[in-house]
Amino acid sequence: EQLTQNVLKSYHETCQLRAEDLQRRRWDTFSREEICAYQKKSMEEMWQRCAGRITEAIQHVVEFAKRLHGFMELCQNDQIVLLKAGAMEVVLVHMCRAFNADNRTVFFEGKYASAELFRSLGRAEDLIGSIFDFAQSLCALQCSEPEVAFLSALVLVNASRPWLQEPVKVSRLRRRLELGFQLLLRRTRREGLLDRLPPQGRLRALCSQHVEQLQALRRRHPPALLDAFPPLYRELFA
């Protein structure tokens, strides 16, 4: 019970956008002119913008991790390993809250945006399509806020990440989180959710696709391109 309260409190304290606000604004979409303005941006500028928004979201995930009971008791190496491998995955899970499945739009820079707004990202368009599909499939599960909180913690605390120094300790923390999640699901009669969650490999594949697209961008542009990207983003993905 204590662990559940801690997961929920950590999640609420570090949530970037409140669910009520996202719901209230879910039909506030970009106008045709605004979409065209985004489409006219250079590929470099659009990448930088997206990297900026991803980095902001990741900073919230780091704060969430720091508040999770047991996370800061892991060795520093393992804290970094878990965040490096899992932060982007958590951001993708959180995206289902900021996604309107009825018109396939996502909250981006103040309004809801369709996939076409990201056209200037160039070849990364496939990646955008895959991310939208993932958000759509997660939205279909209609997860509550406490469920998203636990899913975030479980994506992060994963004992099978490579390069962990103390996987047993991570595994023990994960087991406690799993128990807390099961109790929550039992209490809310949502046990079926566990069988309907997308396979973990799907999140991993999306993250690999993101890094591959970034590498392709770097191959096509001078190294100075990345200088304009947020330092934390470069550290994690470049």
Added chain:
Amino acid sequence: LQEKHRILHKLLQNGNS
């Protein structure tokens, strides 16, 4: 690993903000 991830390491070291 901490050396290669100085920013992340620093964020983790800072108190809850």
